[in-house]
Amino acid sequence: MTATTTSARSELSELGRSETALRTFLHGLPGVDQVGAEQRAAQLGTRSIKTTAKAQAIDLAIRMVDLTTLEGADTPGKVRALAAKALRPDPADPSCPHVGAVCVYPAMVPYVAEVLRGSGVHLASVATAFPSGQAPLEIKLADTRAAVAAGADEIDMVINRGAFLAGRYKEVYDEIVATKEASGDAHLKVILETGELATYDNVRRASWLAMLAGGDFIKTSTGKVPVAATMPVTLVMLEAVRDFRAATGRQVGVKPAGGIKTTKDAIKYLVMVNETVGPDWLDPDWFRFGASSLLNDLLMQRTKLTTGTYSGPDYFTLD
Amino acid sequence: MFEYAPAPESRSVVDLKPSYGLFIDGTFVDPTDGGSFKSINPASEEVLAEIAEAGAQDVERAVRAARKAYDKVWGPMPGRDRAKYLYRIARLIQERSRELAVLESLDNGKPIRESRDVDLPLVAAHFFYYAGWADKLGHAGFGANPQPIGVAAQVIPWNFPLLMLAWKIAPALAAGNTVVLKPAETTPLTALLFAEICQQADLPAGVVNILTGAGDTGRALVEHADVDKVAFTGSTEVGRAIARSVAGTRKKLTLELGGKAANIVFDDAPIDQAVEGIVNGIFFNQGHVCCAGSRLLVQENVADRVLESLKRRMAQLRVGDPLDKNTDVGAINSAAQLERIRELSDAGSAEGAERWSPPCELPDRGFWFAPTIFTGVTQAHRIAREEIFGPVLSVLTFRTPAEAVEKANNTPYGLSAGIWTDKGSRILWMADRLRAGVVWANTFNKFDPTSPFGGYKESGYGREGGRHGLEGYLNV
Numbered sequence: 001m002t003a004t005t006t007s008a009r010s011e012l013s014e015l016g017r018s019e020t021a022l023r024t025f026l027h028g029l030p031g032v033d034q035v036g037a038e039q040r041a042a043q044l045g046t047r048s049i050k051t052t053a054k055a056q057a058i059d060l061a062i063r064m065v066d067l068t069t070l071e072g073a074d075t076p077g078k079v080r081a082l083a084a085k086a087l088r089p090d091p092a093d094p095s096c097p098h099v100g101a102v103c104v105y106p107a108m109v110p111y112v113a114e115v116l117r118g119s120g121v122h123l124a125s126v127a128t129a130f131p132s133g134q135a136p137l138e139i140k141l142a143d144t145r146a147a148v149a150a151g152a153d154e155i156d157m158v159i160n161r162g163a164f165l166a167g168r169y170k171e172v173y174d175e176i177v178a179t180k181e182a183s184g185d186a187h188l189k190v191i192l193e194t195g196e197l198a199t200y201d202n203v204r205r206a207s208w209l210a211m212l213a214g215g216d217f218i219k220t221s222t223g224k225v226p227v228a229a230t231m232p233v234t235l236v237m238l239e240a241v242r243d244f245r246a247a248t249g250r251q252v253g254v255k256p257a258g259g260i261k262t263t264k265d266a267i268k269y270l271v272m273v274n275e276t277v278g279p280d281w282l283d284p285d286w287f288r289f290g291a292s293s294l295l296n297d298l299l300m301q302r303t304k305l306t307t308g309t310y311s312g313p314d315y316f317t318l319d
Numbered sequence: 320m321f322e323y324a325p326a327p328e329s330r331s332v333v334d335l336k337p338s339y340g341l342f343i344d345g346t347f348v349d350p351t352d353g354g355s356f357k358s359i360n361p362a363s364e365e366v367l368a369e370i371a372e373a374g375a376q377d378v379e380r381a382v383r384a385a386r387k388a389y390d391k392v393w394g395p396m397p398g399r400d401r402a403k404y405l406y407r408i409a410r411l412i413q414e415r416s417r418e419l420a421v422l423e424s425l426d427n428g429k430p431i432r433e434s435r436d437v438d439l440p441l442v443a444a445h446f447f448y449y450a451g452w453a454d455k456l457g458h459a460g461f462g463a464n465p466q467p468i469g470v471a472a473q474v475i476p477w478n479f480p481l482l483m484l485a486w487k488i489a490p491a492l493a494a495g496n497t498v499v500l501k502p503a504e505t506t507p508l509t510a511l512l513f514a515e516i517c518q519q520a521d522l523p524a525g526v527v528n529i530l531t532g533a534g535d536t537g538r539a540l541v542e543h544a545d546v547d548k549v550a551f552t553g554s555t556e557v558g559r560a561i562a563r564s565v566a567g568t569r570k571k572l573t574l575e576l577g578g579k580a581a582n583i584v585f586d587d588a589p590i591d592q593a594v595e596g597i598v599n600g601i602f603f604n605q606g607h608v609c610c611a612g613s614r615l616l617v618q619e620n621v622a623d624r625v626l627e628s629l630k631r632r633m634a635q636l637r638v639g640d641p642l643d644k645n646t647d648v649g650a651i652n653s654a655a656q657l658e659r660i661r662e663l664s665d666a667g668s669a670e671g672a673e674r675w676s677p678p679c680e681l682p683d684r685g686f687w688f689a690p691t692i693f694t695g696v697t698q699a700h701r702i703a704r705e706e707i708f709g710p711v712l713s714v715l716t717f718r719t720p721a722e723a724v725e726k727a728n729n730t731p732y733g734l735s736a737g738i739w740t741d742k743g744s745r746i747l748w749m750a751d752r753l754r755a756g757v758v759w760a761n762t763f764n765k766f767d768p769t770s771p772f773g774g775y776k777e778s779g780y781g782r783e784g785g786r787h788g789l790e791g792y793l794n795v
Contacts, residue, residue, distance in 0.1 A: 030587075030589055030591070031741045033592035047645055049326070050324050051324045052322075053321070053323045054324070282320075282321055
């Protein structure tokens, strides 16, 4: 890290001390032109990724999947099956890589932990009164601690959107700082719930706020509101992590979640990562897909590329 | 690293003939004096086809055919029937768009992504749009029953061969004129395929005539005594010569000439989108765009930041095979144009501007020029004054909005300008003061058939597109 980024970093770490400083900083970030951002995202979606490039992209995408189930109906049996799938997504093909992580509710963490232990597949748990975040801070922090204690090494928290939209940035900041502390060594992913933030300007501000407060990852969505991850939103977030690293030297990951269902979609995202932030982020440590049905489509396309024929959806496990 | 494997569009959709004649009076004919030239693929220098060169007698034949069609068929035809033909042509263009896009990229060198996603959709849209006007001319604001002019001589450039054809032919035909069109000598192929589409659409003979050839053919055409209207898109130099030759005749003239547009970035601009706009402004179509944003005026307090982002973005541009679907910047259209770009760029370096290009490997064969920016450019530099018509951007800075306006207007041209700011009032303030025919706000190089396009000063006169585009083809 250079001297300038070190000093910039310490200057930026001061921002969280005052509401005014945070507001001045966040509102001083360059705006986002909606039409232009959407146009750029659409343009990146027209790249044609074929043959060897496609095979490479599919394997990378599998390694980036946070295989997720966040349902009231989740059972120990279901999450164990999911964890087993995470380890060997395609039982018929041992060359198929394992996924990045399994993502479950805190109550399900112990069952997943048994299966994943020592495998290299991460265990993510949502916390902080996911998905609404509508609980007192102490309960959110207790939720986080419980998940970590049960074996989660990644925490997916939700920000307080009400406070953010009302302009109480320090409140949001303080909550993230407190959750980061409660997470201990676990990686903290900060869910912005971009579908509720209304504008790309807000997405950029929320991204910076989460990074300034110490988030290790910024994540688009809970998957529980109508609008989940989109290409333009992810583009704005990628630009934010790129600019944040340029300013501070610290690299932050990005996780689009919800609504990414097909290999084609996943490849569009990888192209966007490649051309916006470059190869440094083309790694499961720095980019993840929060998804459930995506994995089976990736596996089907992978089988198609290696064998030349489509095997039907019945050949892949449903979870 | 994530390397994109080659993704070439198939050439087999195009059925190229070894040679092409002239399209006169509804059929392809040999030129009277038998002259010909070759059209080559600028990305490989491979010969694509042998093209007939029209001489003075061929011009005579074509104008006579157009006159006859005007008098007997097209002029008297009710607007609703003309519309039927135009709609039919528009639909055929859509049906054959893949073929036309591949052919355009082969002959012109532009990336298939652009011919497929920009040129062809706009071409079809232009015909659809003007087809709609054909039976509504009385409502276009030129009187109750505006009349066509007669026979139009149209000469178009090589940068958007089929799109410029559409800009010329669609309004002319909608208004009831017949045309003789000369495509550029380096890019005649899509115009000839368009002639086939006219046959396929059963367009009456003589309504559209296509004469291929170079400068002499064009001169003979615009100077022909029985031509009522001349429309030209191309260089200011040729435009001047045409204006001189037409002066004193009854011919109506519209000219769409060069430009040296300023793309103005203020410190409150959405930087990431502005950078996209800068890239699109100057590297779209290899910079072979008359309204290209070839001068970047950036406010000095954000200049470093914008340039850093711009360079990072330029490093992502993929230069190479125009038929590869992932190519962003294709081939320069001709050896002559490449020579001109080189000469002006060398002048930029010699005059003290700082030159930068991203690392990029250029193919061995064909005509190529890496995307280039010059910083430290002043108003006095040739690269800030002359139209380069290539992927070369001159970067200047300004301090105040008034200075931005002064610098932007300090050019003999006045075709287009771009403004990047989050402040709506500043956009309006600037647009009022910029002497440019088109002013884009927080975007660049956006085209639509409903929107008039044309220049101030030495960028020409007359408007193309929209309701205004009909005026040049009506007796008003």
